Amino acid sequence: MFIDIKTSLFAIYLFLIGDSSALSNWPYADNPSIAILIILFSLLIVVYLMNLLIGLLNNAIEKDNNRASYLVQKAEILAEIELFYLLPLQRRWKTWFPKVMYYYVDVDKTRIEIKRLIREGEWNTKEFTEMRENLFKILSIIEHNPIDNEVILEKLSELEKLEKSYHEKLEKLDKLEKLDNLEKLEKSYCEKVDKLEKLDKSYDEKFDKLEKLDKLDKLDTKLDKLLEEMQAK
Incomplete structure (x- = not known):
């Protein structure tokens, strides 16, 4: 072969x-x-x-086999259903196909995403002007030019700096609170040490007194014995 x-x-x-x-x-x-x-x-x-x-x-x-491919496949199936299996009347239902969709999003993440879109040149300044102005108001960007992207970037950078300074101040306050707590603990510890020293001194004094009393008792017993001997003689 x-x-x-x-x-x-x-x-x-x-x-x-x-x-x-x-x-x-x-x-x-x-x-x-x-x-x-x-x-x-x-x-x-x-x-x-x-x-x-x-x-x-x-x-x-x-x-x-990840979530992105799953979502893409799901979108393709939904698009196929909308194109080939729905009636024209159903396609005009606003409850199924609204013009605007609202959803909740984090403010910090929104700022980061807007900054990324502006930096990459994907921020469209010609559509949804009112909605964009409302978004900037919510993001605390009061005075802005919707056409000038550099102004928006500056505002976003200022907000990020303010946020960083705020976090730094919070960290400093936490450190100061911890220092205050340490000082209070140190004071209480010193007070307890002073009390212990005073108790120790009082204990020593009492112990000395007890020793003296014992000596006096011994002397008293000796005197009693001597008196008894003298009386016996």
Whole structure:
């Protein structure tokens, strides 16, 4: 089978499915190199390359199997339904197809997105002028030129600086509060130490008094004994 290129390719295909009859003319005992080549072929081609191909396919599937592709496919299905399966009367329903859609969004994220659109030149200043003015008022951009994007960028940068300074001041206030708490704790600790020292002194004084009283008791007992001895004599 290895005389012609076509039959040799077919023999390799047979090797892939586990058929080694193409090498039946050469006994393995007399030709150990053929056995070694068969083992290497099974390890490299069948095991390694096939598993590599499966891994690459899995990576490609995982790359496409994300939320973005899901949303794109969903949008395509909805567009197909709207174009081919809805009646003209249904397409004119405002409840299904409103002109303007409102949704909630974070203010900081909106500022960042507007700045990105202006920087990349994607900010359209000719459409929805009233809505854009209301948006700038909500974002605390009071005086602005809707055509001049540089003014908008400056306003946004000023707002970001103010926000950063505000956060820095908050951090400083937190640090000051922590320092005040530490000072209060230190004062209370010093007061407790003073109280302990006073208690220690009073304890020492009382202990000295007790020692003196013990000595007096001993002297008193000795005097009593002496008096008894003198009376006995």
